[in-house]
Amino acid sequence: QVALVESGGGLVQAGGSLRLSCAASGRTGNIYTMGWFRQAPGKEREFVAAITRSGGATRYEDSVKGRFTISRDNAENTVYLEMNSLKDEDTAVYYCAATRGILITMSTQYTYWGQGTQVTVSS
DSSP states (O other): OEEEEEEOOEEEETTOOEEEEEEEEESGGGOOEEEEEEEOTTSOOEEEEEEETTSOOEEEOGGGTTTEEEEEETTTTEEEEEEOSOOGGGOEEEEEEEESSSSOOOGGGOOEEOOOEEEEEEO
């Protein structure tokens, strides 16, 4: 089993920045990709970004490219999502997830999930 705990969400003005963290614990040796997803009210959960175990490869959803950066610290078993130039449409609950797959974008392919952290962008 793998446990994921997100932190770092909050209220920020449009154009501002936030950094989300996801701390992993348990049997993390089987996890290859860590991802971030988000879900806005009334919408389906959508892929945001993913990173491989080594951190050598990343993948982003088109609307966040150039604004969000995913990174990881394997010594701390923590994955980060640096979010800059935030927009109203980035408002959502952000979830950290883990999978044995490689840079998967489909939420159904992720095995482990955190509880989510709320990000609210005000204009």
